Amino acid sequence: MVTTSVATPLTVVAQTATDVTLPAVLRTMRGELRDSSSGAALRGAEVSVTGVMTRRIRTDAAGHFAFSQLPARTVRLRVRLIGFTPLERDIDLGPGNVSLSLRLGASTITLDSVTVVTDARADPLSGVAATSTIDAAELSATRGQTLGETIKFLPGVSVIQFGPSIAKPVIRGLNSQRVLVMNAGLRQEDQQWGTEHAPNIDSFDADRVTVVRGAATVLYGPDAIGGVVRVEHAPVPVAGARTGDLSINGFSNSRQGALSVRAQGPGVRLPGIGVIGYRVRLTSRVAGNGGAPDYSLSNTGFRELNGSATIGIHRGWGNADVMLSHFGTELGVLRQAHAGNFDDLQRAMTTEPRDSAFTYTIGSPNQRVEHTTARVRATFTLPNDGALEVTYGSQANHRREFDNHGPLRFRDIAAFNLKLFTNSIDVRWKHGLQRGFLGTIGSSAMIQGNQTRGKAFLIPGFDLSQAAVFAQEEYAIGRVTLSAGARGDVFSQTTIPYSDAGIRSAAGTTRWTGFSGSFGSDVHLTSSWSASARIARAWRPPTVNERYAQGVHHGTAQYELGRANLTPERSSGIEGTLRYAAAGGSMEVAAYDNRINGFIFLQPGAPVLTLRGAFPGYNYNQTNARLRGVELSGMITPRAWLHLTGTANAVRGTDRVNGGPLYDMPADRATVQARVVGFRPRLGNWYMGVGAVLVRKQDNVPTGTVYALPTQGYVLASADLGSAQLSLAGRRIDLSLSATNVLNARYRDYLSRYRLFVNDAGRDLIVRLRVPF
Amino acid sequence: MHTLIRRSRAPLALTAAAVALMSCKGDSITDPAGEAEVISRVTLTLTPPSGAAVSAYIDDPDGNGPTAPSAQVGTLSLPAGTTFTGAVRFENRTVTPVENITDEVKTEANDHRVFYTVSGTGVTVTTTDLDGSGRPLGVTFTAGAATGTAAGARTIRVLLCHYDGGVAKTAAATSCTAETDIDVTFTAAVP
Known part of the structure; x- marks a missing residue:
């Protein structure tokens, strides 16, 4: 009983x-x-x-x-x-x-102090927008990998990848400055405009990851024009016992080791404040060169060391916490991808990759990034189930990229050296039911400063300030829930001039104001079926790199030139979602049609000639784009012990001005997985499964540039075996073994930025162990 | 609503504190050091067995910037039957004093090689210097048109190759298979 x-x-x-x-x-x-x-x-x-x-x-x-x-x-x-x-x-x-x-x-x-409450309305969009969430249990299956790797099999999500170390989320074909990454309630500000700039987040900190597909600008601001990846940390315990865990992962392919240790508990008593809860975490990941089936990928190792500490209090008025975290990484960039000029690039593309020996040593070119975050958050409980949440965040990002050019005595000086400082404050009033309305009203403000140093110019220094007010409300009428939101933003961007021969001096302040709005409805058709539809208008001002970039891009020998007079992008989209959920299975189909006027992209232009030789020139330009797509995901359990899951995604990007395809669209993809699950007293909750990723060739590509060359389709098989709460030496541990690309397939993904030079990674055997203490 | 307002004092105080903090943001600057890896002028000098040396150069005042390099300044003439001793000079003239990058190339001779490619027939360029391991370097060379070479325009392509990252420098190489630091083409005439 x-x-x-x-x-x-x-x-x-x-x-x-x-x-x-x-x-x-x-x-x-x-x-x-x-x-x-x-x-x-x-x-x-x-x-x-x-x-x-x-x-x-x-x-x-x-x-x-x-x-x-x-x-x-x-x-x-x-x-x-x-x-x-x-x-x-x-x-x-x-x-x-x-x-x-x-x-x-x-x-x-009054709140019971033992209870940790998570507000279900943290996700006001979940009813009408397509969202998917990975919780802690599912995250444990990808622990030790980057954030991008963790979410890449969700519907509508793909990643731009630079080998094993850099994975950048792509949602419905959009990425970088069009996809907002929120970490622990703060907008992650880490020079996210660069496709080779991966989110600087310790993936072990994630307790839950939610992906909102499609424009979510009302709640999150203009850079959520393509979607949001929200990484949430577990609340700090304010009661209970001291707990902790140790996670150890090993990856055969790059001989990567990952270790993360966490300790948390309540019970630290501070004079004048009383009892506080705390959590500390330390994570380290070290990897050597990754390996494609026939050769090593030279200089693709990485080293990461992260730490965070959070303290929190829970009182009658609400709760508050303070978090400090530091993320540090040093990662190599594939040597073949580092070209002196266009001839070198073509030679690198047409020559068989050199079989470099395995090493943990990271040579040049490489990136070294430090990201430090401080966050103070307070949530005040209000009558009628309301809450007022105030979040202040301060972030410092220091990015250095070292190249392989020039005399040795300058090699230790970063080619690009950027320091970005961000301060933000967000206030959200979540009100309880008032005259039938339930919702959130808020404001947001941010100030940012960028320093550009280093040997070479890429973007100018700048100051950015942003302020916004917004409201998102919902109202239920019988089986129908209506949801509407509106937001106004003001941006001011000041670029700091620099005069040097050839470097265009970017001076002056530009201001933009814009409005976003969305309207949707969610209908419960039956107890199993529901349907929702949504229209959203969004906008996004051009970023500093789009306006003033000037320089050769690492790894592609692409000479990028900004355009100072770019105008904001404006999108209007419609989407619909049909959901089914019953005891034996669940299913979700989402479709969207999104038009973005003034879509900013890099257009191939005349070659840029220098004494170094010719570089393919790329100019930032604008067009009218249309993105359409379908996403399917489902799960059935024909037998109690058998789980079958599958997803499928397709996205089509069209340049409406010339009728051609857009750059960098992901290939069509499907995943299938079969898993047998069970329980034994000593074995715990065991499972074993096999799966496959099927990717169609990507031939719907722009012509006229080598960077858009088509890629072939491929199939990757995977297998896993493991158990949660396995009894071992008197402890309940989680242990799993998995293998990706089991058949060691040779393939090149369309969004792999190294695809012009080398195959993607081969077979990888992974061991994951978590021991609670 | 009153409760809301009363309860809002604490967040207001916090907001004020945060705004105060926000005012201490970093001092934004644009200050790339810029110069370290720029070669803005390549000069070829030809010295006849007797008489004065002639030279020609190509400038790219914005270094790696988007403005194309200048046209060749000075003319190179290779009368049939005469062998010239030649030298190439790489300079960064965007700084004061002018930096001589040729010295850097000589210092890192084991990692560099200059290749010369001549169009048309009759004109040959042969490198004359070696690096520390006995492989050609190419900062100095001999150039000449064989006796009886037909008159006409020729081009001499100068390519500074930088060996690094796994590509070995070999004495037998005839073209650059590593990274290109300089790739510029001069015109010369056989009168």
């Missing part, structure tokens, strides 16, 4: 009961949902459970819901119904099946 008490923070609670004493392979969770004040059954509430994948269903007319075939471990339950306080709880299914009696209400009982 197992009894679980579910104390929802803001409700009168819960009785529970249940049935099973023997360990079963899979669990069932049933529940009944009622209004806490009237006791009436609540129909149509969205109930989701995140275990392996998120499954969503609606309560029926009697307020009942049921999930079967859930993993026998802790899952996260979320209940959400317009007009009521959302509920979010971790439910441990390890001991047995669970049946819950839940009550939702709008009462204002």
